[in-house]
Amino acid sequence: MSSEANELGKYGLPLEVRFCKKCTMSNQRPSSSVEFKNIKGEKKRPLTLDDHGICDACNFSEKKKLIDWAGRDDMLRDLCDRFRRSDGRYDVVVPGSGGKDSVMAAYLLKYEYGMNPILVTWPPAIYTDIGSYNFNRWLETGFANYTYHQNRRVHRILTQQAYLNLCHPFQPFILGQKNLAPKMSVLLDIPLVIFGENEAEYGNAIADNEKPTRDPKYYSADGRLEDLFLGGVSARELMERYKFTIADLEAYLPIDPNKIEKVGTEVHYLGYYRRWHPQETYYFSVENSGFVPNWHRTEGSYSKYSSLDDKIDWLHYYTAHVKFGLGRATYDSAQEIRNGDITRDEAIALIRRYDGEYPHQYLKSCLDYMDITEQQFHDVIDEARTPHLWKLVGGDWKLKQPIWETTQIWKAV
Amino acid sequence: MARPVGLIDFGSMGNIESIRNALESAGADVRIIRNARDFESVERFVLPGVGSFPEVMRRIHSSGLEEPIRDATRSCPTLGICLGMQILATVGYEFGETVGLGLIDGEVRLMQCKSSVPHIGFASIQQVCESPLFSGIDETEEFYFMHSYEFVNYTDVAALSSHGQHKFVAAVSRGKLHGVQFHPEKSRDTGIKLLRNFVEL
Amino acid sequence: MRIIAKLDVKPPYVVKPVHFEGLRKVGEPRELARKYYNQGADEVFYMDIVASLYQRDIVYGPIEAAAKELFIPFAVGGGVRDLEGMSRLFHSGADKVVINTYALQHDPSLIDRAAKQFGAQSIVVSIEAKRSGDDWECYSDCGRERSGKLVMDWAREVQERGAGELLVQSVDHDGRQIGFDIDLIRNVKQLVSIPVVAASGAGSLEHIVKLAREAQPDALALASLLHYDHSDVSAVKAVLTAKSPSE
Numbered sequence: 001m002s003s004e005a006n007e008l009g010k011y012g013l014p015l016e017v018r019f020c021k022k023c024t025m026s027n028q029r030p031s032s033s034v035e036f037k038n039i040k041g042e043k044k045r046p047l048t049l050d051d052h053g054i055c056d057a058c059n060f061s062e063k064k065k066l067i068d069w070a071g072r073d074d075m076l077r078d079l080c081d082r083f084r085r086s087d088g089r090y091d092v093v094v095p096g097s098g099g100k101d102s103v104m105a106a107y108l109l110k111y112e113y114g115m116n117p118i119l120v121t122w123p124p125a126i127y128t129d130i131g132s133y134n135f136n137r138w139l140e141t142g143f144a145n146y147t148y149h150q151n152r153r154v155h156r157i158l159t160q161q162a163y164l165n166l167c168h169p170f171q172p173f174i175l176g177q178k179n180l181a182p183k184m185s186v187l188l189d190i191p192l193v194i195f196g197e198n199e200a201e202y203g204n205a206i207a208d209n210e211k212p213t214r215d216p217k218y219y220s221a222d223g224r225l226e227d228l229f230l231g232g233v234s235a236r237e238l239m240e241r242y243k244f245t246i247a248d249l250e251a252y253l254p255i256d257p258n259k260i261e262k263v264g265t266e267v268h269y270l271g272y273y274r275r276w277h278p279q280e281t282y283y284f285s286v287e288n289s290g291f292v293p294n295w296h297r298t299e300g301s302y303s304k305y306s307s308l309d310d311k312i313d314w315l316h317y318y319t320a321h322v323k324f325g326l327g328r329a330t331y332d333s334a335q336e337i338r339n340g341d342i343t344r345d346e347a348i349a350l351i352r353r354y355d356g357e358y359p360h361q362y363l364k365s366c367l368d369y370m371d372i373t374e375q376q377f378h379d380v381i382d383e384a385r386t387p388h389l390w391k392l393v394g395g396d397w398k399l400k401q402p403i404w405e406t407t408q409i410w411k412a413v
Numbered sequence: 414m415a416r417p418v419g420l421i422d423f424g425s426m427g428n429i430e431s432i433r434n435a436l437e438s439a440g441a442d443v444r445i446i447r448n449a450r451d452f453e454s455v456e457r458f459v460l461p462g463v464g465s466f467p468e469v470m471r472r473i474h475s476s477g478l479e480e481p482i483r484d485a486t487r488s489c490p491t492l493g494i495c496l497g498m499q500i501l502a503t504v505g506y507e508f509g510e511t512v513g514l515g516l517i518d519g520e521v522r523l524m525q526c527k528s529s530v531p532h533i534g535f536a537s538i539q540q541v542c543e544s545p546l547f548s549g550i551d552e553t554e555e556f557y558f559m560h561s562y563e564f565v566n567y568t569d570v571a572a573l574s575s576h577g578q579h580k581f582v583a584a585v586s587r588g589k590l591h592g593v594q595f596h597p598e599k600s601r602d603t604g605i606k607l608l609r610n611f612v613e614l
Numbered sequence: 615m616r617i618i619a620k621l622d623v624k625p626p627y628v629v630k631p632v633h634f635e636g637l638r639k640v641g642e643p644r645e646l647a648r649k650y651y652n653q654g655a656d657e658v659f660y661m662d663i664v665a666s667l668y669q670r671d672i673v674y675g676p677i678e679a680a681a682k683e684l685f686i687p688f689a690v691g692g693g694v695r696d697l698e699g700m701s702r703l704f705h706s707g708a709d710k711v712v713i714n715t716y717a718l719q720h721d722p723s724l725i726d727r728a729a730k731q732f733g734a735q736s737i738v739v740s741i742e743a744k745r746s747g748d749d750w751e752c753y754s755d756c757g758r759e760r761s762g763k764l765v766m767d768w769a770r771e772v773q774e775r776g777a778g779e780l781l782v783q784s785v786d787h788d789g790r791q792i793g794f795d796i797d798l799i800r801n802v803k804q805l806v807s808i809p810v811v812a813a814s815g816a817g818s819l820e821h822i823v824k825l826a827r828e829a830q831p832d833a834l835a836l837a838s839l840l841h842y843d844h845s846d847v848s849a850v851k852a853v854l855t856a857k858s859p860s861e
Contacts, residue, residue, distance in 0.1 A: 293633050
């Protein structure tokens with residue numbers, strides 16, 4: 001190991017890039033932040049590789065093979081039995097926006113576990129056509145839905161600030177997605193909330209995965225407004241600067257924990273009770289529910305079936321590539337390797353071909369939405385670019401340590 | 414006991430593995446023929462049919478196989494398959510005019526008919542004269558055709574077939590020289606039967 | 615009407631995507647080729663659906679294995695870029711070669727050159743058609759990349775360049791078992807004079823009868839219907855014979 005191995009660079013990331021030996025993730029990958037504590041300069045908690053060079057997510061994937069899924073299914077049935085209502089009223093909140101995961105979750109809970117789901121949606125900032133299409137198809141299959149339409153002015157400003165200050169335009173979406181469901185649970189007096197899979201599966205500390213309920217730290221905080229940050233700006237300052245009221249920010253703030261306790265809200269994720277295989281989820285949602293994949297390849301990756309509904313998503317993955325050297329193709333392929341869909345070499349070929357692809361298709365929409373100029377866009381990218389990952393070669397930015405140079409695969413034909 | 418059967422290899426022209434496998438299934442000990450000397454170990458041989466007329470004739474000339482093939486057809490039972498049958502003709506008109514081996518009179522022309530061309534698919538044949546090749550094969554059995562060109566011949570027709578309303582020559586025979594427009598190696602058991610008949614001639 | 619069993623292969627497995635997405639395994643090439651041969655299939659089409667996408671050569675091993683003792687026509691495609699590659703495929707057991715991505719996106723003259731060398735009858739052009747308003751657009755790289763070319767224009771062009779056969783697939787119907795895109799097949803069939811193989815969407819014998827009646831393709835390529843054992847080749851042939859005893 002080089003002497004640099006333990007040294008840290010921008011974002012608190014290790015200077016030496018190391019890739020997991022099984023999947024395509026690197027030690028530059030940050031785990032999910034507690035977003036309302038996220039400010040500029042925050043050090044990330046990066047992916048750890050064990051002594052064999054294997055990442056947490058892959059190790060967890062191995063452990064998954066030993067899980068007694070029949071037993072977990074029993075636990076889910078018990079859970080449902082506990083909350084199932086016999087008076088015909090809604091008894092479970094299923095959050096989602098019509099992507100394959102929420103489509104499958106709602107379907108299963110209704111038809112296999114005999115529950116009566118009510119859907120809640122924290123909608124994307126900018127719906128793609130395919131996202132809209134799939135959302136409508138979802139409703140057509142026979143579910144009622146509460147959509148919280150964000151205050152557009154607020155949402156745009158927060159997205160803009162998140163981009164300018166953190167190069168993280170997806171933050172407002174993430175905040176709402178995590179926070180809305182428990183709030184709706186309280187509002188509707190339906191204690192049980194079940195999400196699809198848990199993003200922790202993709203590389204957060206394994207400890208997060210052992211429990212079926214989403215860790216309260218992710219959606220509850222008893223903070224004062226100075227200590228809560230949105231878009232990298234304290235809530236207090238946002239209110240002063242933009243004349244927001246507390247109501248304007250409430251959607252992004254975590255719920256008062258007392259309220260959760262009163263209703264008895266429990267947030268679970270299906271990925272704990274059923275072996276989650278995203279491609280199989282895709283098949284399930286198409287075969288049972290009219291979900292359709294993207295019309296063509298998603299920019300930045302090779303896949304057509306995941307994270308399709310928000311134009312900001314494309315920008316999000318691009319910024320991740322700039323900051324961590326990991327784009328959408330890396331994320332998609334790492335998951336597919338773990339699920340046995342593709343091999344590591346095939347993944348590397350795909351990353352070489354597509355990772356970090358410029359988000360041409362939706363960039364203008366995103367910039368217009370955030371009300372920033374192309375110059376501002378580039379300035380932020382330049383500032384966010386992690387020096388220890390990138391080098392300038394003939395006017396183009398190239399990764400210093402790309403995954404396809406760490407191993408021998410076929411030459412691209 | 415496996416009979417030695419030669420199979421001409423014109424070099425990177427197409428698939429002769431299928432014919433080889435089918436001949437072996439039909440009881441042949443297949444010997445690949447690339448030059449004159451290779452003919453010495455066989456008593457019968459097959460001219461496979463892949464590629465285009467001018468391309469195959471070009472390779473026959475450049476490989477020096479023309480004379481050896483002519484000589485061999487005089488003494489050995491020979492089976493030309495698809496293009497292998499067509500090159501026996503006087504002239505072919507695929508991609509321009511090309512002189513064939515001229516061993517059986519006739520011209521190879523583009524099929525003119527209302528149905529789709531190339532003619533691709535299974536069809537049955539009408540035997541016009543008795544031929545040992547078709548022994549044990551009845552009229553309902555089908556062979557696989559895959560061609561845009563047909564061998565126009567009136568003197569040595571062994572069988573006819575139809576593509577839509579259009580009748581064309583499906584097989585020719587002249588002494589020991591036989592040709593079939595279809596692909597027996599792609600015609601299931603029926604094709605294997607025909608190949609066995611040839612192997613056992 | 616020829617009945618063709620279509621194997622979409624991500625070596626070493628046969629897979630069945632839906633809308634050209636997903637890699638669910640349904641069997642192995644040799645085993646399925648054999649199975650469908652025994653059911654009476656007229657031909658087998660083997661498509662390495664990831665070669666172009668992964669920018670690599672087609673994998674030969676499973677092709678050779680599947681071709682052994684398959685005494686019916688065997689068409690093979692996937693990542694074909696040049697005559698040398700085609701030649702290698704013929705030597706591995708292919709009787710016909712199927713091309714799409716390279717000819718569509720890079721160099722259509724590959725079709726002309728291939729027809730000259732190997733004969734038009736051995737060149738199949740595969741079209742991945744996606745509805746676009748009233749038209750259809752051609753896609754490549756396993757239904758992922760747009761080309762900007764309309765299917766009808768491309769079909770006419772490839773026929774002129776010397777292709778012997780067209781395999782017409784539908785991105786909208788692929789793997790869905792909801793029936794064929796009949797308009798698509800009918801339009802192509804009326805436009806060209808080379809044989810047209812209709813693919814994508816067969817979920818029942820009724821779908822097949824309807825397609826035969828309304829579009830009259832020269833052949834049918836079946837995948838999901840066979841792989842999931844919803845029917846078999848002999849049942850398909852029987853229903854088509856019943857529909858039209860004179861054919």
